[in-house]
Amino acid sequence: MTSAPPHPFTVLVTGGAGYIGSHAVLALLDAGWRVAVLDNLVTGFRWAVPKGAAFYEGDIADAALVTRIVAEQDVGAIMHFAGSVVVPESVTNPLKYYDNNSARSRTLIDTAVHAGVRHFIFSSTAATYGIPDAIPVREDAPQRPINPYGMSKLMTEAMLADVAAAHDFNYIALRYFNVAGADPEARGGQSTAGATHLIKVAVEAALGQRGHVDVFGTDFATPDGTGVRDYIHVSDLAAAHLLALDALIAAPDTSHKLNCGYGRGFSVLEVLDAVDKATNRKIERRMGPRRAGDPDALIADNGAIRSVLGWEPRYADLDTIVAHALAWERALVERRLAA
Numbered sequence: 378m379t380s381a382p383p384h385p386f387t388v389l390v391t392g393g394a395g396y397i398g399s400h401a402v403l404a405l406l407d408a409g410w411r412v413a414v415l416d417n418l419v420t421g422f423r424w425a426v427p428k429g430a431a432f433y434e435g436d437i438a439d440a441a442l443v444t445r446i447v448a449e450q451d452v453g454a455i456m457h458f459a460g461s462v463v464v465p466e467s468v469t470n471p472l473k474y475y476d477n478n479s480a481r482s483r484t485l486i487d488t489a490v491h492a493g494v495r496h497f498i499f500s501s502t503a504a505t506y507g508i509p510d511a512i513p514v515r516e517d518a519p520q521r522p523i524n525p526y527g528m529s530k531l532m533t534e535a536m537l538a539d540v541a542a543a544h545d546f547n548y549i550a551l552r553y554f555n556v557a558g559a560d561p562e563a564r565g566g567q568s569t570a571g572a573t574h575l576i577k578v579a580v581e582a583a584l585g586q587r588g589h590v591d592v593f594g595t596d597f598a599t600p601d602g603t604g605v606r607d608y609i610h611v612s613d614l615a616a617a618h619l620l621a622l623d624a625l626i627a628a629p630d631t632s633h634k635l636n637c638g639y640g641r642g643f644s645v646l647e648v649l650d651a652v653d654k655a656t657n658r659k660i661e662r663r664m665g666p667r668r669a670g671d672p673d674a675l676i677a678d679n680g681a682i683r684s685v686l687g688w689e690p691r692y693a694d695l696d697t698i699v700a701h702a703l704a705w706e707r708a709l710v711e712r713r714l715a716a
Contacts, residue, residue, distance in 0.1 A: 386453025387411040388622065389446060389494075391437050391485065393430065394421025396567045397500065397556060397611055398458035402430050403564055404615040413450040415443070416459065420569055427564065438481040440488045447492040454496035454625065455489055456618055457482065460529075463573055464504065465668070467526035478529035483536055490544050496625040497537065497548040498618055503607075503636070503675055505531040505552060513607075513678040516552070516634055523670040534634065547632045549621040554607040554638035554677045556614055558698040559705035566705025567611075575645060576608065576699060579652040580706045582660045590660050592645050594667025597674075603645035604667075605674035607638035610692035610701070620686040633685055638677025639693045651699045 392398040393414030412430040460478040467474040504527030522528040537548045557576040559566030595602040
């Protein structure tokens with residue numbers, strides 16, 4: 378019996394020491410890919426990079442370093458996760474987001490083209506849609522970002538489209554909805570202090586790491602008055618990146634922009650109820666006014682990613698997402714106690 382041929386090149390994962398990037402690294406290694414990670418460790422953690430991945434500490438805008446990594450590691454594709462992701466911060470410090478998410482991505486793409494890297498997978502966001510006209514949101518919906526975070530990502534999408542038209546280069550931009558959960562085997566999870574993602578905040582509160590959870594808005598046009606979002610398990614998202622890589626290799630003249638969500642939304646109160654049920658305790662909820670620009674609901678139409686990539690999520694269940702997030706949060710508590 379002959380063994381399967383090895384993968385043809387190494388995948389460079391920028392931001393691979395962060396939450397989503399580290400899960401993509403796990404998925405790549407599980408699938409037998411050679412992996413190199415580039416991370417400046419501003420928000421990522423060196424310990425989050427799995428064994429088996431080559432690690433480089435540095436910045437995506439360091440063209441000489443990226444060029445060296447491509448040569449040393451035989452890089453043929455880049456999965457680009459590095460960037461800043463806190464929406465309110467993008468409003469108060471927009472230039473940080475246009476630097477980290479747009480300008481530095483431009484440098485990375487330029488370096489990739491000149492180094493001969495043909496395939497690029499970009500960590501984009503549903504924030505590029507702004508407040509959508511219709512739910513669920515399709516990929517051809519107008520993109521009208523309402524904050525610098527969304528605009529900074531949309532600018533990178535535009536750069537990728539133009540570069541693919543001009544060079545021997547293809548890409549897939551994956552527009553994430555609300556990423557949550559942790560590796561089912563508790564090998565990784567969201568570890569950033571002061572995280573703003575609801576499920577992360579809720580499990581921290583459930584385990585006594587926070588005193589309460591703020592609920593921003595109770596007057597939305599939703600069944601219980603709180604905002605509804607499409608929560609996607611981080612491991613299902615990582616699996617989508619592997620399928621995207623296969624698609625780019627199979628059709629090197631084709632690029633895509635695809636939503637990453639389940640097509641089902643849950644309200645803030647439904648999420649908090651799910652955490653209460655999992656822990657058999659009640660999280661304190663503090664009701665407050667809605668934040669400027671928050672849409673009533675944001676739910677993906679995921680028909681395109683299913684048909685284009687053949688993506689079939691494995692963890693499309695709120696209770697499962699919460700259970701994995703809780704298991705990881707407990708592991709983090711133990712890590713801090715042992716430190």
